[in-house]
Amino acid sequence: MSTVSEVKAKAGLEDVVAGESAICYIDGDRGVLSYCGYDIHDLADMDHGVSFEETCFLLWHRRLPNRAELGDMQTQLDSARRLPEPILRAMKSLPAGDGMDALRTLTSMLGHYDQDAAVHTPQANYRKAVRLTGQIGSLVATWGRMAAGGGAIDPDPALGHAANFLYMLTGTRPSALAARAFDVSLVLHADHELNASTFAARVSAATLTDLHSAIVGAIGALKGPLHGGANAEVMKMLLDIGQDAGVERAGEYVRAKLARKEKISGFGHRVYHTEDPRATHLRRFSKSIGEKAGQPQWFAMSERIEQVVKGDKGLNPNVDFYSASMFYSLGIPIALYTPIFAVSRISGWTAHVLEQYANNRLIRPRTEYIGPAYPQPVLPLDQR
Numbered sequence: 001m002s003t004v005s006e007v008k009a010k011a012g013l014e015d016v017v018a019g020e021s022a023i024c025y026i027d028g029d030r031g032v033l034s035y036c037g038y039d040i041h042d043l044a045d046m047d048h049g050v051s052f053e054e055t056c057f058l059l060w061h062r063r064l065p066n067r068a069e070l071g072d073m074q075t076q077l078d079s080a081r082r083l084p085e086p087i088l089r090a091m092k093s094l095p096a097g098d099g100m101d102a103l104r105t106l107t108s109m110l111g112h113y114d115q116d117a118a119v120h121t122p123q124a125n126y127r128k129a130v131r132l133t134g135q136i137g138s139l140v141a142t143w144g145r146m147a148a149g150g151g152a153i154d155p156d157p158a159l160g161h162a163a164n165f166l167y168m169l170t171g172t173r174p175s176a177l178a179a180r181a182f183d184v185s186l187v188l189h190a191d192h193e194l195n196a197s198t199f200a201a202r203v204s205a206a207t208l209t210d211l212h213s214a215i216v217g218a219i220g221a222l223k224g225p226l227h228g229g230a231n232a233e234v235m236k237m238l239l240d241i242g243q244d245a246g247v248e249r250a251g252e253y254v255r256a257k258l259a260r261k262e263k264i265s266g267f268g269h270r271v272y273h274t275e276d277p278r279a280t281h282l283r284r285f286s287k288s289i290g291e292k293a294g295q296p297q298w299f300a301m302s303e304r305i306e307q308v309v310k311g312d313k314g315l316n317p318n319v320d321f322y323s324a325s326m327f328y329s330l331g332i333p334i335a336l337y338t339p340i341f342a343v344s345r346i347s348g349w350t351a352h353v354l355e356q357y358a359n360n361r362l363i364r365p366r367t368e369y370i371g372p373a374y375p376q377p378v379l380p381l382d383q384r
């Protein structure tokens with residue numbers, strides 16, 4: 001048996017199995033993603049798939065709800081959507097800037113106003129998970145609205161989670177196509193096994209800190225451009241190429257970037273060696289929503305970029321590539337793209353935190369030491 005000092009570190013913990021979970025299964029070689037045994041392609045089917053609310057229930061209970069349970073879930077999420085007044089006041093007082101910074105700060109604040117703030121029983125933690133999921137949708141939509149100079153809009157209890165988000169952001173009830181496409185995009189982003197932000201949440205939860213603290217850590221990890229921040233970077237790239245530039249120019253643009261050894265946001269994945277199954281659906285939405293919005297150029301450019309990056313580097317698009325143009329054609333400001341990832345992923349984060357609490361052991365790995373030889377003499381100050 002090797003001692004800790006002989007164990008070699010694995011850069012980025014690639015392929016290291018760091019825990020057990022009954023929530024999400026990925027087969028990166030076959031492009032399989034499933035939540036609790038259900039294939040993502042079945043869950044995300046436009047006509048016969050499930051809603052975000054059903055997905056939340058699935059992740060939290062490991063089975064799909066029946067009609068009465070779904071009704072309860074919708075009611076619970078609905079009653080969480082109205083934000084506490086102090087949160088709205090704090091939101092107004094924040095300086096203009098990054099949506100993820102606002103989300104991080106305000107999620108932390110929500111912890112102070114949660115009615116179960118001081119209670120850490122499994123029942124209270126479940127209630128916090130449901131409440132946070134309802135609240136974070138309202139928080140991101142309202143922040144986006146205020147950032148654009150508008151006033152907060154009350155949630156509409158007749159609308160589902162996805163439609164409510166678009167309504168509270170734009171002030172207009174979305175079309176059935178826009179609402180379902182956005183709903184499916186929430187289903188697709190809901191969980192992804194031990195990705196960086198979920199790992200951050202589980203590491204925090206394993207210290208038995210409170211649920212809000214664990215989620216704030218996850219939000220910080222999601223913000224990075226190698227994780228959730230990539231979707232905003234994709235749209236900035238498309239805008240930089242220019243909406244009238246044409247597909248050939250888009251291809252030349254990324255070829256030049258690759259020649260400079262720059263990474264193309266929205267491509268590559270640590271786990272998938274084939275197409276990211278989520279990208280399959282988002283590609284279709286990028287096309288249909290773009291056409292509906294009279295902006296087919298973003299999909300056409302994206303498709304050309306995919307051809308070039310796949311052909312030259314063998315890299316496939318990930319979840320962030322086509323979601324960028326889809327969100328843009330839905331009229332969503334770029335500052336909200338990564339926060340929207342969190343609007344969905346809060347369901348997976350909280351499912352993992354609850355799972356961690358239910359069977360906890362402190363997560364405390366080791367490092368491979370590569371510093372100066374031991375022991376070093378501590379010289380007096382004037383001899384160093």
Ligand SMILES: CC(C)(COP(=O)(O)OP(=O)(O)OC[C@H]1O[C@@H](n2cnc3c(N)ncnc32)[C@H](O)[C@@H]1OP(=O)(O)O)[C@@H](O)C(=O)NCCC(=O)NCCS
Pocket residue numbers: 012225226227228230262263264265266267268269270313315318319320
């Ligand atoms: C997702 C990601 C972080 C995975 O990283 P990883 O498993 O650590 O892989 P690496 O960054 O070590 O990349 C391996 C090789 O592929 C290349 N590569 C990976 N992603 C690339 C990209 N998007 N564009 C260009 N080259 C890329 C790297 O340059 C590296 O090449 P090299 O071996 O010649 O140096 C990485 O693919 C990436 O940075 N993608 C862009 C950001 C993004 O879209 N993130 C969202 C992920 S869902």
